[in-house]
Amino acid sequence: MRIRMRQMGIFGFWLLLFATTHLAFGQQTKQQQLEAQKQQLREEIKQINNLLFSSRKKKTSVLSDVEELSFKIDRMEQLVRLTNQQINGLTQQIQVNQKTIEKLRKELKTIKEDYAAMIVKSYDSKSQQNRLMFLLSSDSFLQGYKRFQYMKQYASYRRKQGVLIQEKTQTLQELNLELAKQKEKKQELVLENRNDQKTIEKERKQQEELVLSLKRKEKTYAAQIKKKQQQSDAIDREIDRLIREAIAASNKKKGTKKATFALTPEDKKLAANFVANQGKLPWPVLKGVVIQRFGTQRHPVVKTTTIKSNGVVIATPPNSKARAVFNGQVLSVLQFKGSNPTVLIQHGNYITAYKNLAKVFVKKGDRVVAKQDIGEVFTNTSTDKTQLQFSVFKNTTPQDPSRWIYKM
Secondary structure, eight states, rough: OOHHHHHHHHHHHHHHHHHHHHHHHHHHHHHHHHHHHHHHHHHHHHHHHHISSSOOOOOHHHHHHHHHHHHHHHHHHHHHHHHHHHHHHHHHHHHHHHHHHHHHHHHHHHHHHHHHHHHHHHHHHTHHHHHHHHHTTTHHHHHHHHHHHHHHHHHHHHHHHHHHHHHHHHHHHHHHHHHHHHHHHOOOOOOOHHOOOOOOOEEEOHHHHHHHHHHHHHHHHHHHHHHHHHHHHHHHHHHHHHHHHHHHHHHHHHHHSSSSOOOOHHHHHHHHHHHHTTTTTTTTSSEEEEEEOOOOOOOOOOOOOOHHHHHEEEOTTTTTTEEEEEEEEEEEEEOOSSOOEEEEEEETEEEEEEEEEEOOOTTTTTTEOOOOOOEEEEEETTTTEEEEEEEEETTTTEEEEHHHHHHH
């Protein structure tokens, strides 16, 4: 009975070790995922600093400064939240390991005491004689056989206890080492978070000072935002008109009247390939960071104003080239008074739009391939800002580009 109880103890040890190892592996995977997200975010913040803050030779508007600071602070706060998740995960791991170590120490102490008692008993001067008498005093052959089997089990159990002591000692050493590493990593993360929060506080103070000056002219800035939105809406209406005309032309050839493209077999294959690459398409610029997301959203500074975007706005270095994100055919190159050129590329029943270009390298009807330069992004000489506006449409319906472009 005693042997069976001890065997159950051995099983409990392995069960505890498995559970601890499984939890540690899960936490390690989570930590690695968080670290990868942080690395990507830090790279984005680095690009934000390079593209928006590094060389402010020319005076920009207060509104633009506050918008960019808000954008940077938002990314910094995301970074702090990810680090907090790492710290919380490590805290849980540390607590689990501390409990496991305490339990192992108690178990190791008990096992060592039992093992020492067994050794003393085994090497008793009468133990060999006692074992022989124990066998010879059996009432029957069956009873003698059972006693012999018991003695074998006892000897085997003693050997296993010796091995178990070694294993538990090694496990304890490894857990202590792992615990020390976890505590050191946690301290590093706490320090990292503290430094990031100091940066946020500094940026926020600068932002608050700018907001104070902005509030005195809030109506003026609201009017500027409204005018900018109206210009964007005018371009979007023109894009919508051109797409509808292309849809009507494709249906006319087939003698139908649908609100979607009538596709040839070749166009269907192209559209299917485009869809198959959803989430894997290359960026429309070689380097850049998204500074405005898709959809209707409250303005980050003038909270009383909303902005609507049929695509994304990407800040990119000066002289950057806009490039096709997939194989296709140039549907149109449009430009009207007060705006910079826009290129529309058709991929079956999908359209990609590249707005705010300074130069255009393609013309209507040209076949293009993925990553082919189609133009140069416009740089505002008064602000030194280079920004591409990029959109994706399915027929005439705007799509969120972040669902199509790799890690956007």
